[in-house]
Structures are given as structure tokens and as C-alpha cells.
Amino acid sequence: MKKNIKNLSVFVCICTVITLLLAVTNSITAPIIEKNQNASANAALLEVMPNGSGFETVDKSSYTLPATVTEVWKETSGGGYVVKLVTSGYGSDMVIMCGVGADGVVTGAKCISSNETLGKEKTYGESFAGKDSAAVDATDIISGATKTTEAYKNAVKDALNTAIILGGGDVDIRTEEQILQDNLTAALPTGEGTFEKLFLVEDIDVSDSIYVATNGAGYVFVIGDTFIGVDADGTILADGVENAEAITAAVALIQSTTLEEIDLSAYPDLQKTVVSAKKTSTGNFVIETKGAGYGIKGGDEYHPASGEYIIVRVSINPDGKIIDCLTVYEAETDGLGDACASESFYGQFDGKTEENYTEIDAISKATMTTKGYIQAIERAFAAFNILNGGEQ
Numbered sequence: 001m002k003k004n005i006k007n008l009s010v011f012v013c014i015c016t017v018i019t020l021l022l023a024v025t026n027s028i029t030a031p032i033i034e035k036n037q038n039a040s041a042n043a044a045l046l047e048v049m050p051n052g053s054g055f056e057t058v059d060k061s062s063y064t065l066p067a068t069v070t071e072v073w074k075e076t077s078g079g080g081y082v083v084k085l086v087t088s089g090y091g092s093d094m095v096i097m098c099g100v101g102a103d104g105v106v107t108g109a110k111c112i113s114s115n116e117t118l119g120k121e122k123t124y125g126e127s128f129a130g131k132d133s134a135a136v137d138a139t140d141i142i143s144g145a146t147k148t149t150e151a152y153k154n155a156v157k158d159a160l161n162t163a164i165i166l167g168g169g170d171v172d173i174r175t176e177e178q179i180l181q182d183n184l185t186a187a188l189p190t191g192e193g194t195f196e197k198l199f200l201v202e203d204i205d206v207s208d209s210i211y212v213a214t215n216g217a218g219y220v221f222v223i224g225d226t227f228i229g230v231d232a233d234g235t236i237l238a239d240g241v242e243n244a245e246a247i248t249a250a251v252a253l254i255q256s257t258t259l260e261e262i263d264l265s266a267y268p269d270l271q272k273t274v275v276s277a278k279k280t281s282t283g284n285f286v287i288e289t290k291g292a293g294y295g296i297k298g299g300d301e302y303h304p305a306s307g308e309y310i311i312v313r314v315s316i317n318p319d320g321k322i323i324d325c326l327t328v329y330e331a332e333t334d335g336l337g338d339a340c341a342s343e344s345f346y347g348q349f350d351g352k353t354e355e356n357y358t359e360i361d362a363i364s365k366a367t368m369t370t371k372g373y374i375q376a377i378e379r380a381f382a383a384f385n386i387l388n389g390g391e392q
Contacts, residue, residue, distance in 0.1 A: 045073055045082045048108035048125075049099035053077045063165055066158035066173045072166065078102060081166060083159040089114070089148035094121065096152065098128075098159035105132050109156055114148075121148050133160050143365070147335035188229035188237065190217040200324040201280050201315045202253050206246040210254075219254070221247055257281055262387060270386065273379040275311060277387060287383050288313045288328060291376030293340070294368040295331040310340060310369070312376040314349065316384045322357070325349040325377075330369075337369030346373075354381045 045055050054076035060069065071084040080101040087094050094114040099107035109125030127139050136156050141149040161171045174182065185193045191213030198210040198219070207221040218231040229237040234251040236244055262277040264270055270277075275288040288311060295308030308331035315323040327341045339345055340363060348360040357377050362370040 044097060044112065045099075048097045048110055049075060049080065049082050049101075050108065052079060052082070052099075055082060058166065064173070065162050065165060068155055068158045069162055072162060074166070080107065081159075081163045083162050085155040085158055087151045087155045089121065089145070089151035094148070094151060094155075096125070096155045096159075098125075098156050100159055100163035104160065104163065105130055106136070106156060106160070109152075109159075111152070121145070121152055124149060124152055128156050133157050136160070145335060146339075183227045184211055184220045187220045187227035188213060188218050188231075190231075191215065191220070191229075192217070195220065198254070199313065199315070199326055201259065201284055201286050202257055202282060203284075203317055203323055204250045204253065206243050206250050210250075219251060221250070259286060267383075267386060270383050274383050277383060279387070283318045284315055284323065285384050285387060286313065286315045287380045287387075289376045289379040289383065291372040291374070291379065293330065293332050293372030294337050294366065296372075310372050310376055312346070312373065312380065314377065314380045316380065318388065320353050320381070320384065320388075322349050322352045322377075327373075332366065332369045337363060337366040339363045339366065340369050340373050349377060352377075354385075357381070 046052055052075045055073040056076055058072040058074050058081070060072060065072075066085075068085040068087045069083055070086050073082045075081065080099065080103075082097060082099045085096045085098065087096065095112050096109060097112055098109040101107045106128045109128045111121045111125060114121055121142070124142060128136060131139065136153055139153060141153075158173070161173055164171045165173075172179075181193060181195070184195045185191060188195075192215055194214045195211040196214055198212045200210070204210070207223050209222045211220045211222070213219070216232060218229065221228045221230060223243075228241055228247065230247060230251055231237065234248045236247060241247065258281045259278040260281075262279060264274060264277060267274075273289055275290060277288070278286045280286070290309035290311050293308075293310045295310070309329075310327065310332070311329040313326045313328050317323055325346045327346050330338060330341050332338045332340060345361075345363060349357060352359075358374055360374075
């Protein structure tokens with residue numbers, strides 16, 4: 001028993017000595033480690049702000065900053081800020097350091113980590129030194145890396161906005177999508193912030209675009225920069241609205257229009273290219289067709305077919321004019337051909353006819369995607385001509 005107690009005492013003594021030695025070692029090495037870490041951190045900061053004399057961490061919790069911002073340092077002599085941002089380009093978690101001087105221009109930018117495929121983002125930051133927000137927008141993108149470089153540019157602009165906010169300025173850091181949703185909600189609060197753009201199957205010229213509340217509360221007509229809310233019963237919520245009668249009539253037309261499915265089994269040739277076809281009670285056609293973009297390679301159908309067609313929906317009035325166009329599905333290259341899913345591209349076909357539908361701006365560096373899309377529009381007109389009484 002005494003032997004066991006003696007052994008335990010020896011063990012306790014050994015542990016105590018080791019603990020004391022570790023504490024002494026830590027007291028000696030901790031400051032050295034911290035100094036080295038600070039030196040390493042400052043070296044990274046100095047890469048994007050070479051003239052910085054020192055840096056101190058900024059407490060982000062006191063500010064509303066862009067969502068991409070993860071850390072901020074202030075240059076101690078008043079020379080500006082260094083901002084660390086995490087964004088997504090083609091891949092996720094692209095980490096960027098960006099310095100912004102007291103004059104509001106970029107002192108330097110560097111991608112310190114990324115999962116991008118091309119690797120060109122590693123030196124892209126050199127393009128931004130000495131630029132303000134407007135000049136950042138005008139900076140050339142890296143060829144073949146649209147998503148990566150656009151994300152990089154947006155991160156640099158977020159850093160510039162962060163410097164403005166920390167300096168006491170006011171800047172709108174909302175995205176374009178957030179601004180749109182806020183405007184829609186302000187125009188129709190009962191829509192509860194959930195809207196989708198209405199695909200038009202009728203000629204409605206009173207508005208640039210119309211959004212419908214997914215909860216059925218009503219519509220928002222967008223005319224220029226004006227957002228006009230309309231209840232589901234056609235009541236306009238704002239006073240003194242121009243074209244009020246036309247807006248009310250448009251709501252009535254939207255709600256009264258019905259669509260009848262067309263049986264394509266009677267048109268065997270169309271079944272090869274047409275996904276679906278419908279006709280409105282007012283005589284317009286809504287046709288979905290497929291075109292072979294880059295997702296399918298070889299020949300007119302890019303045989304052997306992988307099934308990855310571009311699916312396009314168009315509404316066409318009896319006079320053969322496109323009322324509306326929408327990309328229903330695409331499997332094109334990220335950062336290149338997938339631009340066909342952007343309204344800035346497919347919106348070009350609105351108002352086009354069989355005589356001029358090819359007169360659009362092609363997608364840069366995506367020739368096969370553009371050709372495939374035009375092929376789908378061509379097929380829509382061919383189907384329209386047959387379904388509208390022409391010969392098959």
C-alpha cells in the first residue's frame with residue numbers, strides 16, 4: 001500500500017514538473033510564434049498595400065458590409081484598408097485580398113486561394129491597382145474565364161464599398177436581384193417578397209415587363225424605373241398612374257386567356273423538333289422547341305446526341321411576331337454558353353419575325369450555343385407556320 005502511494009507521489013511530481021516546464025516554454029515561445037504570425041499576416045497585407053506602415057483589425061460587427069467580406073484591417077497611419085473577401089467564380093471559396101487607399105482607389109489585389117480551373121485568377125489582381133469602381137467595371141475579363149473574373153471584379157468593388165462604409169460614407173451594397181425584389185415588394189407588399197417574371201402569351205405593350213406574385217396577390221408592372229403594384233382584382237395600388245386603364249385591361253386579358261394543348265401526334269415531322277405547342281383563346285401560339293448547342297456535338301443534331309438540347313419557349317402572335325422568349329433549359333458551358341439563359345440574350349428575340357430573328361448579338365466565344373439557339377427559334381417559326389394553317 002505504501003509502495004503504491006509512493007509511486008503515485010512520484011508520478012504527480014513528474015507531471016507537475018512537466019507542466020511547469022511546458023508553461024515556461026510556452027511563455028518563451030508564444031510571443032515568438034505570435035510575432036512570426038503577425039509578421040506573416042502583415043507581409044500578406046503589404047502585398048496589396050505596399051506603403052502600409054502597420055495594420056490593426058477592424059471590428060466588422062459595428063457595420064453592415066458586403067456579404068463577401070470576412071476580415072478587414074485598417075492601415076494605422078490612415079492610409080486606407082485591406083479587405084479579405086471570399087467569393088465564388090467557376091468554383092467556390094475564391095479568397096481575395098484587396099487594399100484600398102485613403103483616396104478610394106485600389107492599392108493592390110491578390111487571389112490567395114481558389115478552386116478555379118484555369119489558374120489565371122492568380123495574377124488577375126494586378127489589373128486593378130490604381131483603379132476606382134468605374135475603372136474596375138471597365139477592366140477586361142480573362143478570356144475563357146468569365147465567371148471567375150466577374151466574381152473577382154465584384155469582390156474588388158465590394159472592397160471599395162467597404163472602405164466607403166468604414167469611412168462614414170453611404171453606399172447601396174444590394175445586388176441587382178435584391179434591388180429588384182425590394183422594388184417589387186414595395187410596389188405590392190402583399191406579394192410577400194416572392195415574385196417571378198410573367199411569360200407573356202398576349203401582346204401587352206403598356207409595360208416593359210410584368211411580375212406576378214407567386215402567392216396570387218397580384219402583379220407588378222415595370223415601366224422604365226417605375227414599379228406599379230396591381231391587386232389580383234385589377235385594382236392599381238398607387239394614385240395618379242398614367243395608362244391606368246390600359247394596365248387594368250392588361251390584367252383582365254392575362255386572367256382571361258386560356259391555353260389549349262395541341263396534339264402533335266398529327267404532325268410527325270414536328271415531333272422531332274417541337275417539345276410542346278399550345279394555342280391561346282386569342283389565337284396566339286406558345287411553342288417549345290429544341291436546338292443543338294455546344295452540349296451536343298456533330299452535324300445538324302450534333303450526333304451522337306447526348307440529350308442536352310437547348311429548350312426554348314416562344315409565344316408568337318397570328319401575324320408571326322414573337323411576343324416573348326424564354327430559355328427553358330440549357331446545359332452549355334459555364335461562363336460561356338450558359339449566357340443563353342440570361343434575359344440580356346434571349347430577350348433580343350422579343351418582337352422579332354421570321355424575316356429578322358437572326359439579327360441578334362451572338363454570345364461571345366460561344367458560336368455553337370448561339371447557332372443552336374437560333375436553330376430553336378427557326379424551328380419555332382416553322383412549327384408556327386404549319387400550326388397556323390400552312391402545309392406540313
